[in-house]
Amino acid sequence: MHIHRLEKIWLIFGAAMLGVFLTIIGVSAFASGNQPPSDATLIDPTKVDQTKPFDKPGLKKIDDDRYEAIIVAQAFQFTPKDMVIPKGATVDFLVTSKDVVHGFEIIKTNVNMMVVPGHINSIEYTFKEAGEYLVVCNEYCGSGHHMMATKIKVVE
Amino acid sequence: MNAISKKLRQFEMERGLPATVIGIKEAKLAFAHVSFSLVALLIGGLCGLLQTMVRTGVIPEIAGVGYYELLTAHGLMLAIVFTTLFIFGLLFSFLGQSFGRFEDFPRRLGWVGFWFMILGVILVTWMVLAGEASVLYTFYAPLKAHPVFYIGLVIFVVGTWIASGAMFRMYADYKREHPGVHPPLQAYMSIMTALLWVVATLGVAATILFQLLPLSLGWTDKVGIELSRTLFWYFGHPLVYFWLLPAYIVWYTVIPKIVGGKIFSDALARMSFLLFLLFSFPVGFHHQLLEPGISAFWKYVQVVLTFLVIIPSLMTAFSMFATFELVGRRKKATGIFGWVKKMPYRDVRFLAPFIGMLFFIPAGAGGVINASHQLNIIVHNTLWVTGHFHITVGAAVALTFFGTAYWLVPLLRGRTLTSAMNRLGLVQTAAWTIGMLFMSTAMHISGLLGNPRRTGPAAYFKDSLVADWIPYHVAMAIGGTILFISILLFLYAMFQLAFRTPKGTEEFPIAETEEEAMATPLFFENWKLWIFVTFALIAFAYTVPIWHMIENAPPGAPGWKLW
Ligand code: HEM
Ligand SMILES: [Cu+2]
Ligand SMILES: [Cu+2]
Numbered sequence: 164m165h166i167h168r169l170e171k172i173w174l175i176f177g178a179a180m181l182g183v184f185l186t187i188i189g190v191s192a193f194a195s196g197n198q199p200p201s202d203a204t205l206i207d208p209t210k211v212d213q214t215k216p217f218d219k220p221g222l223k224k225i226d227d228d229r230y231e232a233i234i235v236a237q238a239f240q241f242t243p244k245d246m247v248i249p250k251g252a253t254v255d256f257l258v259t260s261k262d263v264v265h266g267f268e269i270i271k272t273n274v275n276m277m278v279v280p281g282h283i284n285s286i287e288y289t290f291k292e293a294g295e296y297l298v299v300c301n302e303y304c305g306s307g308h309h310m311m312a313t314k315i316k317v318v319e
Numbered sequence: 320m321n322a323i324s325k326k327l328r329q330f331e332m333e334r335g336l337p338a339t340v341i342g343i344k345e346a347k348l349a350f351a352h353v354s355f356s357l358v359a360l361l362i363g364g365l366c367g368l369l370q371t372m373v374r375t376g377v378i379p380e381i382a383g384v385g386y387y388e389l390l391t392a393h394g395l396m397l398a399i400v401f402t403t404l405f406i407f408g409l410l411f412s413f414l415g416q417s418f419g420r421f422e423d424f425p426r427r428l429g430w431v432g433f434w435f436m437i438l439g440v441i442l443v444t445w446m447v448l449a450g451e452a453s454v455l456y457t458f459y460a461p462l463k464a465h466p467v468f469y470i471g472l473v474i475f476v477v478g479t480w481i482a483s484g485a486m487f488r489m490y491a492d493y494k495r496e497h498p499g500v501h502p503p504l505q506a507y508m509s510i511m512t513a514l515l516w517v518v519a520t521l522g523v524a525a526t527i528l529f530q531l532l533p534l535s536l537g538w539t540d541k542v543g544i545e546l547s548r549t550l551f552w553y554f555g556h557p558l559v560y561f562w563l564l565p566a567y568i569v570w571y572t573v574i575p576k577i578v579g580g581k582i583f584s585d586a587l588a589r590m591s592f593l594l595f596l597l598f599s600f601p602v603g604f605h606h607q608l609l610e611p612g613i614s615a616f617w618k619y620v621q622v623v624l625t626f627l628v629i630i631p632s633l634m635t636a637f638s639m640f641a642t643f644e645l646v647g648r649r650k651k652a653t654g655i656f657g658w659v660k661k662m663p664y665r666d667v668r669f670l671a672p673f674i675g676m677l678f679f680i681p682a683g684a685g686g687v688i689n690a691s692h693q694l695n696i697i698v699h700n701t702l703w704v705t706g707h708f709h710i711t712v713g714a715a716v717a718l719t720f721f722g723t724a725y726w727l728v729p730l731l732r733g734r735t736l737t738s739a740m741n742r743l744g745l746v747q748t749a750a751w752t753i754g755m756l757f758m759s760t761a762m763h764i765s766g767l768l769g770n771p772r773r774t775g776p777a778a779y780f781k782d783s784l785v786a787d788w789i790p791y792h793v794a795m796a797i798g799g800t801i802l803f804i805s806i807l808l809f810l811y812a813m814f815q816l817a818f819r820t821p822k823g824t825e826e827f828p829i830a831e832t833e834e835e836a837m838a839t840p841l842f843f844e845n846w847k848l849w850i851f852v853t854f855a856l857i858a859f860a861y862t863v864p865i866w867h868m869i870e871n872a873p874p875g876a877p878g879w880k881l882w
Binding site for chain 1: 543
């Protein structure tokens with residue numbers, strides 16, 4: 164099939180750009196480990212309260228600058244509320260849902276993931292700045308969806 | 320047009336009936352689809368306007384109808400009903416133009432499909448209004464709507480399958496009667512669009528029939544959520560190409576004629592549509608990048624395939640601007656951008672789709688961002704995404720459909736596009752452009768600030784962040800108001816063009832191919848092969864992750880009605 168010379172240039176240039184983009188995000192994903200949250204851990208959504216570690220939601224200190232935040236999402240709230248985290252700490256957020264799909268977004272950070280019943284999703288984040296962070300549910304979950312939010316305080 | 324068609328047309332003209340290129344019976348079928356799509360546009364547009372108002376807090380909920388009922392109706396009416404009905408009307412018009420007259424059987428089948436769609440829409444709308452289905456247009460499991468809602472969806476989809484079957488039959492008939500000849504380009508593209516739709520809807524039909532409907536009826540008490548979402552997005556991405564391809568048909572075959580040019584290349588046009596068929600399906604994970612239970616590796620595989628489907632869009636862009644430049648040259652334009660001055664901006668049939676094309680440039684770039692694996696985390700489920708699809712389907716596609724309706728509706732009704740209506744069309748197009756610029760820009764920016772999508776008037780403990788979003792909500796409401804006015808102008812024009820403007824024969828603008836363009840190879844007609852490759856690619860991208868989902872399924876989740 165004959166293709167016009169200029170179109171060839173355009174398509175080769177376009178495809179090359181796409182190749183560059185894919186290489187960048189591929190290297191970032193597989194060499195630097197910048198993967199989107201894709202946790203494979205399962206949980207019975209009807210027994211969240213009885214299943215470790217979600218039987219005791221809250222912030223747990225693991226190491227000097229390392230914490231684990233165990234969070235349960237349900238219509239229309241997050242448990243625990245109002246967590247306090249020291250500045251500079253790295254937190255592993257482990258979140259699951261007791262009912263429908265929710266979202267977990269900490270505004271002004273790169274923390275954003277889907278919370279799906281039957282699954283535990285997780286993401287790591289280091290709080291480098293003190294202040295109040297707003298956490299919202301960003302997936303429609305019912306009539307009170309816009310009230311589903313909590314706060315994280317990062318203190319010096 | 321074949322000999323019988325010519326005779327029939329002669330006959331219709333002698334009897335003083337509307338003399339269109341498309342037969343009267345064919346025109347009726349197409350017009351039925353288009354007219355009902357406009358009703359959906361009105362209802363959906365009104366909901367959209369109210370949403371922007373409720374979100375700013377200008378008005379509270381109206382008579383118990385809250386934000387999410389509005390949003391469910393808006394998404395369904397515009398993303399599903401308006402688009403699908405308009406598109407089927409358009410495809411029947413293209414086939415009418417390509418084949419002359421339809422045989423009785425496929426034409427009647429077309430009507431059966433139409434009434435199925437209407438029945439489905441009525442059932443679904445009834446459930447939404449009754450507050451039994453506030454599940455948004457994506458009805459994600461385990462939200463549990465009333466069974467009638469799902470039954471309505473199924474009837475609607477079956478209607479589209481019947482209508483698509485009618486089209487496939489027409490195409491097959493034509494091929495049988497014209498061995499060794501390429502069916503006309505518009506017909507090829509229309510069939511490709513219908514085929515894409517049928518293959519796509521298999522996924523959504525599967526999750527409704529085997530997961531959501533049984534759950535809603537109480538036959539099962541648990542549902543596998545990730546499987547359901549995966550089946551939904553296997554449909555959800557090709558859905559956007561189902562919206563886009565009819566607009567591309569107009570860009571490829573109609574716009575060149577209106578600007579006084581020719582189709583740059585018939586073969587490359589077919590090639591780009593073929594690539595859309597092949598690469599539209601194995602990419603649904605780019606909507607599920609932040610979900611648990613799907614491995615990051617398979618997400619990346621689908622990201623790569625997503626980028627491949629950008630190539631046919633690059634081909635389309637080239638074709639369009641090549642056509643414009645060739646026209647410009649013929650009209651003595653000089654320099655690279657000389658053609659810009661030679662385009663018929665005062666012709667709404669050109670202006671509206673052309674602005675749509677311009678919208679598609681940033682929209683395409685935004686799409687690349689959204690699909691970029693880890694970059695998605697910044698925008699996922701924020702208003703950025705809502706801004707994105709208002710400039711793709713809500714601007715590029717909608718404006719193309721508007722610009723097409725200005726000649727198609729009078730043509731189907733045996734009337735003409737008057738210069739007064741053309742002027743009104745220019746104003747209406749300008750209003751849509753301005754309204755959309757306001758609304759979608761505000762959505763994009765506030766999304767980057769973290770403002771979540773699909774969210775009613777949120778106070779969030781009066782956080783200072785929320786105060787930052789207010790100006791954007793106001794801009795959305797201003798844009799929404801201008802957009803709604805534009806819809807009213809459009810519907811007024813459509814009413815005039817369908818029932819009031821002088822009788823006559825409106826031209827069906829359809830371009831010829833450039834002389835020096837190459838001949839079209841016959842492999843495009845090898846449907847068995849292409850359908851096989853399509854399913855092979857689907858199998859490649861989905862078998863392992865779906866197998867994994869079933870093999871490692873969590874204990875099922877019960878359904879919930881949380882509204
Ligand atoms: C009068 C014109 C329009 C206005 C004022 C408008 C406004 C809006 C608003 C405010 C939202 C909700 C934002 C959110 O909370 O997430 C929305 C969502 C949406 N709009 Fe529009 N829109 C208009 C036209 C259109 C058109 C023409 C289409 C498509 C053909 C469209 C498709 C959608 C879709 C698919 C959604 C997402 C629904 C969901 O998230 O469930 N809109 N629109
Ligand atoms: Cu929510
Ligand atoms: Cu997509």
